[in-house]
Amino acid sequence: MGADLSVASPLLSILETVLYARDLVATEEFYRRVLGLQPIAVVPGRHVFFRCGEQMLLIFNPEATRHPPRPGALPVPPHGMEGEGHVCFRVTADDLDVWRSKLPELGVEIEADFEWPKGGHSIYFRDPAGNCLELAEARIWGIS
Template sequence: MQPSAILESALYVTDLDAAEAFYRDVIGLQRIAKVDGRHVFFRCGQGVLLLFNAEATKHQLPPDAKLPVPPHGAVGEGHLCFAASAEEIDRWRTALERRGIVVEADFEWPSGGRSIYFRDPSGNSIEFAEPRIWGQ
């Protein structure tokens, strides 16, 4: 057996409100769920981006919790890559720079395909890349 896709990806953020504004207003994702101080979730294509306040998710659940999700969290910056065409990457770079967001790297992979990297408000490394960097 083999999974057919990644359904959700999680990043841990230090300021949930700043992260929500960034992924909504800069990246343009649609918010689908939110619990103040704990998490905000966004639709991205057929998947979901989960943004968690790690401090609120790394402890044991209270006995009256509605869902038995085990504790989880991470320390430090994570990474997430969004798929984009070469033309979209050009537009993303321009849009990010207009907002004062520094593009840390912009390069062609030896096997083909381009990537740009920048940071979200929590310092997570965010990338836009052509899917062909992975042979797609």
């Protein structure tokens, strides 16, 4: 029998989101230059971590994270994926208007820009690794 989850505390939020990129130098530069995120931890060839509000955006090189940890290292199990991922950053409607202008000025193509049927707007673009990035109002999910 499994554990009785009815006594577990509710999940509070998502703490980490992970994307993968082989060229971490280009990826770090993109997130700094385009999104204004500052790395808080960098291990060349392995990962670059950014704080985004109260959450963390972790970008790993999939080749480096598919191996088990070395003896004495933190016991984080292997993980990684192939192909592009997706992350959506929460912004206000007013800030979304600013991003619509800023991204093309920075040479970033907006792939999609639309209003959701139940309200709220999203814009989509890509990072150097091909990950699909979205900027959206929280109301697309009924969150105020």
